[in-house]
Amino acid sequence: MYRAILTAAAIGLATLAHAETKVPQSQAEISLGFAPLVKTAAPAVVNIYAKRVVNVRESPFMGDPFFQNLFRDFAEPRPRVENSLGSGVILSEDGIVVSNYHVVGQSTDIRVHLNDRREYAAEVLLADQEADLAILKLKDAEDMPFLTLRDSDTVEVGELVLAIGNPFGVGQTVSSGIVSGLARSGTATGNARGYFLQTDAPINPGNSGGALIDINGALIGVNTSILTRSGGSNGIGFAIPSSLVGQFVEQAREGRSAFARPWAGMFGQPVDADMAEGLGLDRPGGIVVSELHEESPFRAAGFAPGDVILEVDGEPVNTPAEMIFRMSVAGIGQEAEVLALRDGDTGVTPVAMMAAPEKPARNTTTTGRRSAVPEMVISNINPAVLGQYGLPLSLTGVVIENPGPVGARMGLRPGDVLRGIDGAEIATVKDAERALTRANRKITVEIQRGTQRIVSRFRL
Incomplete structure (x- = not known):
């Protein structure tokens, strides 16, 4: 009996040893581990080392609780080199890489290391501090491993995900978790403002700019920040959705150096429970328009103060940050289908997505x-x-x-x-x-x- 059990176990181990390596396609395969998935996706996630020169005023009163603020602008500025460490994701064979602005923004020297020990110099094609995204191009790169973008609007809470990056500079690391929230706005730290995916996959300093992938190895987000009191992961991390990343890549390939956002020319506020009752809505949701600029594309489309914007391109918008995100994903030069409530009736109106006009001239x-x-x-x-x-x-x-x-x-x-x-x-x-x-x-x-x-x- 005992010998029969050992024989069966040996046969099972031999079968596993000769099993084909592939990306997990079912729950049963996932239970065996993420190793095949990591082998497929990890080569496209890189470590980024960046340097920048900043002018710093070193006052002799630094550290003094009273005089350091009083005399902080009197010292001569001196150049100082700052180093930053983060991660990035290769998105094309010719070496297009996405990372965070706070990793590479304003850097003068950027080195990108692949996990097979290859190293490339990189230049910033497009960077945006508000979105905390930057698009890089590896110099003299070809046949690069890369990840494909998945439409982040198809992501659901509860999906299994992996976070790949270089936390604390220890080397490429993989952590697992789930998507624990969608449409998080106004919760990320740092310069980033907008709309985020939330995950409980452990993310730590150095993971910034790394990949958040689904079980098929597609990129659904770029890890950007965490909520923490200790400086380490508390299970609340945020990723910039891949739909916005796609717009950044598109504009970078068009030759833009700064990200162009569609301009709403409008102020509004989220509809709360009290406002919903007065507007005839069965639940809180949407944004009520309070002011429109005379050049606003929404005004040109017939919108007026008091209208309630409920959806943009079929997706609900409940905060100004969500609305700007939806407009940014639609892209400059396109039309967005906007569902709104006006005088008790709902209807869809096409609105042109345009950059804010330079009229009158700035005359800088x-x-x-x-x-x-x-x-x-x-x-x-x-x-x-x-x-x-x-x-x-x-x-x-x-x-x-x-x-x-x-x-x-x-x-x-x-x-x-x-x-x-x-x-x-x-x-x-x-x-x-x-x-x-x-x-x-x-x-x-x-x-x-x-x-x-x-x-x-x-x-x-």
């Missing part, structure tokens, strides 16, 4: 040496400026794009709106130039920062 100007605030970059406000700095739609005038060294010491910031200089109202760049040239040793500057009006007086 850098103030000269004779100006009271030299080397300050200012522009006329137009829809593109409103979208870039998140300014109110009704705002007009002049925006500070770069305060320059003197302006920075005065406390001016990018995105501040110039309202007045020495009592003179500022409506255009020309007005600002004239007022700054006439200023004497004392200057009074009135700015708008967000909803605040600030009046400051300075001795030059």
